Amino acid sequence: VRELARLARSPRSRRQGRAFIEGLRAVGAAIDAARAICLVVTPEAHLSPYARRIPGEHPDLPVVRVTADAFRTMSRRQNPSGMGAVIVERWWGLDSLEPEPDRYWVAVSRSDYPGNLGCVIRSAVANGASGLMLLEGRGDPYHPEALRAAVGAIFATRMVRCSADDLAEWGERYQVTIVGVDPEGSQECHGYDFARPLVLLLGAERTGIADEHRRLCRSLLRIPMSPGVDSLNVCAAASIVTYEAQRRHLSRRR
């Protein structure tokens, strides 16, 4: 239990690419993706009927039973659901990937808060992205706050760490258009066609895309904004741009 709590609470103590997740939806997604290596559950009485059935439905998964108090020491929620899992991190190599004709990638130039990164992952997956590329390994999608904000979406997608040079080379090999999204972008995303193969490169809220990554972009897009607001939350901006990229794609196919 102490080791579980450490795994859950302290990002630095994560070892061997393991992380703790909680909540029914996230645990369900991890199991579906064969990424859960054990379940952590509180006594039957604290679980919903649906959660109670999970261990029985997955007899191969070891189950660690902990008291509700012990679960609280692992949880980051005010009202812990009583169901968690230890999962394995997984990373994909850029070399093993080819752009899929019906999808696109999201690349992250800079990442500020892990919670924001988790939210970006969730919205990107909802809007049809193949996965996320973290340039220079920036951002930790397996940080507890990122996992919490992604609500299981990380298990339905692919995480890649690569250098800017690797991305440039990969983009050239497959003739991928790399498009940046930045408050200083010169073109409104409304009129852009988001033709694939495509990588959308996102920056951080205050600082945008790192200078050394701008050179990767064929265009820099900005989200049009009404007076009174001059920037959006990173997750809001990522949600809008991935939505728009997917909307344009689907409207072309119709």
Add this chain to the structure above:
Amino acid sequence: VRELARLARSPRSRRQGRAFIEGLRAVGAAIDAARAICLVVTPEAHLSPYARRIPGEHPDLPVVRVTADAFRTMSRRQNPSGMGAVIVERWWGLDSLEPEPDRYWVAVSRSDYPGNLGCVIRSAVANGASGLMLLEGRGDPYHPEALRAAVGAIFATRMVRCSADDLAEWGERYQVTIVGVDPEGSQECHGYDFARPLVLLLGAERTGIADEHRRLCRSLLRIPMSPGVDSLNVCAAASIVTYEAQRRHLSRRR
């Protein structure tokens, strides 16, 4: 200082509709909207050159000078900017409002976290909303976490508290279309025309729009999602739908 810290830290101790905000952008927006009643600043040395100029440019605003340590007791940031303000809450009455032809309203059926509400306000303002209606007074946009997430956007918009009956009556009087956004919506937002006058009614992430508010809606829209994700963060959903409502409006005018 103690009273300021209480104002900043504890939402319940807010009195006479006053709240503490911090950060240059938010303070600037509050001043522009004539909503700041005093400035709170740390010693010159801790302020950026731009922040240092603000008190001189607004000689009518009382300035409370506090030590950097005292400012930290008020701040919710890891790296406090050293510039804050006390602001007055402001609320508009539905009776005094008419729909503007070029804009729309966002109504909130349920609100979970104040930080999410602040993010919704920011995105709604960015995407051209006239303001927010909080049904049955749910949600507190002047909560410190909401103010923090809104980054000043609340001063560029209008906050209304009203009952569902009031909204229904107002909608009828001005022939406003009220459209709900809900994971169980029957129509995809891609194809919807968002004709104005319009109110977009949003729910909470898990529970959607309250049952008693669904009857207000002419249609229920859902945001299309790819497999692997079955819901979006409230701020992500609000950002996408307000973006789409504004995009459709602008594309009609072009």
